[in-house]
Amino acid sequence: MLTLEKVNAGYGHSHVLHDVDLEFGDNQIVALMGRNGVGKTTTFNAIMGLVPVTSGRILFDGHDLTRLPARSAALLGIGFVPQGRRIFPEFTVMENLRVGTRSGRVPSDALDWIFALFPRLKERVSQAGGSLSGGEQQMLAVGRALAMQPRLILMDEPMEGLSPGMAEVVRQAIVEARNKGVRILIIEQDIDEALALAQDIHIMEKGSIQVHCRPQALQQDPTILERHLGIRL
Numbered sequence: 417m418l419t420l421e422k423v424n425a426g427y428g429h430s431h432v433l434h435d436v437d438l439e440f441g442d443n444q445i446v447a448l449m450g451r452n453g454v455g456k457t458t459t460f461n462a463i464m465g466l467v468p469v470t471s472g473r474i475l476f477d478g479h480d481l482t483r484l485p486a487r488s489a490a491l492l493g494i495g496f497v498p499q500g501r502r503i504f505p506e507f508t509v510m511e512n513l514r515v516g517t518r519s520g521r522v523p524s525d526a527l528d529w530i531f532a533l534f535p536r537l538k539e540r541v542s543q544a545g546g547s548l549s550g551g552e553q554q555m556l557a558v559g560r561a562l563a564m565q566p567r568l569i570l571m572d573e574p575m576e577g578l579s580p581g582m583a584e585v586v587r588q589a590i591v592e593a594r595n596k597g598v599r600i601l602i603i604e605q606d607i608d609e610a611l612a613l614a615q616d617i618h619i620m621e622k623g624s625i626q627v628h629c630r631p632q633a634l635q636q637d638p639t640i641l642e643r644h645l646g647i648r649l
């Protein structure tokens with residue numbers, strides 16, 4: 417699966433990630449947590465080849481992504497749901513779904529599944545992405561990742577800013593994707609959400625992983641949350 421070994425990365429002269437180690441292992445859903453600005457999104461950008469990795473390795477199914485061109489993560493089967501959705505507002509829903517696929521076509525069983533998870537997208541298939549509500553755009557961002565039939569999806573705060581109803585639709589899609597065997601690495605700020613979904617938790621501070629534990633450990637020792645996330649239960 418996915419392994420990060422002593423990954424260093426950043427933007428220009430700003431060195432953000434310091435020796436990040438993360439092993440996805442046999443888990444189905446792994447959560448990456450941490451306060452604002454610690455480097456969670458940058459970790460995803462490094463995996464997707466969107467920021468330069470200055471040292472360290474990112475291995476996915478035996479391939480070292482740091483030695484391959486930027487699009488390789490996607491081509492090798494890593495889907496990406498970026499923070500703030502980033503759908504193409506001028507493109508229709510269908511065009512947005514096609515964007516991430518290798519052939520420019522969404523395989524029909526993938527499309528059927530996406531529309532079963534998100535009937536709203538089917539109703540709005542010819543509408544411009546920018547005309548959708550925030551929740552619908554998030555469905556589209558998840559649908560776009562699923563359209564490429566990934567083995568692993570990186571989801572950056574997929575429930576952020578959604579109404580409870582919309583968040584539930586996205587949560588259900590995550591659970592169904594997991595049940596179909598898609599692995600998910602999720603950045604999640606909501607501790608209850610992370611504990612409910614993930615089998616393994618990594619907490620970042622100042623650009624490196626400071627805590628790696630099972631959710632049960634956080635439930636048994638809330639002081640970890642207080643020390644590393646500033647959360648009081």
Ligand SMILES: Nc1ncnc2c1ncn2[C@@H]1O[C@H](COP(=O)(O)OP(=O)(O)OP(=O)(O)O)[C@@H](O)[C@H]1O
Nearest residue numbers: 427430432450451452453454455456457458459499
């Ligand atoms: N495009 C960029 N150019 C320069 N610096 C950036 C850029 N994006 C992020 N940074 C900086 O890198 C650091 C880590 O940012 P990152 O977005 O990875 O944090 P994060 O943990 O995802 O935060 P949040 O919880 O707010 O999403 C921050 O200091 C941020 O200001």
Ligand SMILES: [Mg+2]
Nearest residue numbers: 456457458499
């Ligand atoms: Mg972020």
